[in-house]
Amino acid sequence: MKKKKINFKKLIIIILIIMVVGLSIFLIKSCMMSKEEKVKDHEIISKINDYELRESASTYFKNVFNDLKKELNKDEIDEENYAKIISKLFISDCYTLDNKINQSDVGGIQFVYEPFRNDFLMIAKDTMYHHIENNIYDNRKQKLPVVSNVVITSIEQDKFEYLDKVDENAYYVDVEIEYVKDLGYAKKASLVLIHNNDKLEVAKLN
Numbered sequence: 001m002k003k004k005k006i007n008f009k010k011l012i013i014i015i016l017i018i019m020v021v022g023l024s025i026f027l028i029k030s031c032m033m034s035k036e037e038k039v040k041d042h043e044i045i046s047k048i049n050d051y052e053l054r055e056s057a058s059t060y061f062k063n064v065f066n067d068l069k070k071e072l073n074k075d076e077i078d079e080e081n082y083a084k085i086i087s088k089l090f091i092s093d094c095y096t097l098d099n100k101i102n103q104s105d106v107g108g109i110q111f112v113y114e115p116f117r118n119d120f121l122m123i124a125k126d127t128m129y130h131h132i133e134n135n136i137y138d139n140r141k142q143k144l145p146v147v148s149n150v151v152i153t154s155i156e157q158d159k160f161e162y163l164d165k166v167d168e169n170a171y172y173v174d175v176e177i178e179y180v181k182d183l184g185y186a187k188k189a190s191l192v193l194i195h196n197n198d199k200l201e202v203a204k205l206n
Helices: 008-041 059-072 079-095 114-126
Strands: 044-048 051-054 147-162 165-179 188-196 199-205
Touching (some): 059 147, 079 147, 147 199
Antiparallel strands (some): 165 188
């Protein structure tokens, strides 16, 4: 019997196909793992009165969220303190960009008055969030700010009108923003909180 000759050309093609398939499977699994990690980062780890605390939140945000839980669990809520806490949480989440996946992942949305939300998103994406690089694969090298503290410098109540909403006792709040590292981002902000049923929500940000 004649021995069959090995077709090296076919063998090489088969090996290349196996390598390509193997590499494709590896890349797909890596992509899925990266996405799963991102989903995990956005998992809700605590909740109170529809306010959510996610795993990806900064240490400062998590600490202030605990203050919110304590205040809302009181028999009688100190509304001014509540306004201060909401202001700190909103500013912290909005101005901390390091934990955001991309420019559409705008922070602080849960604290924004519903009719103002779309305008706020557009403004944020066109300004401070415009330059954020995509981090879906967790390989971003870009340096982005992390808020370390929010100081309430002024808070007072006055009338505020937004569309057909009139709040005679809205909270006008001025804050100073501190960062883990100074990267040149805004250090002051002013916001207005209005009453929406039993909640205080951000209706303006300057």
